[in-house]
Amino acid sequence: MRKITLLLNACIVMTLASCVTTTEEQRIVSEQHFRDVVVEKKLSNTRVDVTLKLTQDGLIEGTEPSGEIKGTWLWDGTRFCRDVTTGPLKGKTCQVVTLKDTKVSVKDVEGKIRTATYRISE
Template structure:
């Protein structure tokens, strides 16, 4: 039974990290310092996912009851990250970052892929 739960959780986690509602006024973040100012000491949360992006380049949190760890850098005006969420590894991906008030959007594959919106708390 645990294997079925684990195999079900990985696709569910991927879909939670990909689904996104519309934002009203998105402002693209292209500067590491501006990004750091938004996330420093804050929690990024959405649908069973809670993450902290630290200035030392680490990512920690929980997703659907599983620990999440990862690393990030800022390259070419984009957030580039790797993630490990239990039995699921998310390869390095550079993402366009935009903000709208207390919401932040990550647009994968250099702005051409899936979108994940988080609340900044």
């Protein structure tokens, strides 16, 4: 009887442990997933006071302390590519995108630009 009780307790503990979820960083590798999570949402990085919005038709709109951010974006294979024409983010690059909780991070695959993380909101 004692073995059965121990076995049942072990099963209960294992079941409860499987209910606890830890949010891990997840790489976004498809355009559809990127569009579902990021596009047409407000992206904000309060550390550097940057706010962005990527539109369905491939535009980048936003603000930063010295003014507006404008540019275009597209999805290439498994990466987000952008061409920003104004502001300190100016230039072309393709970036790896990761998601954790309500934050999205973009990392330059060539290591030329620091990883930027933005909070996603409606």
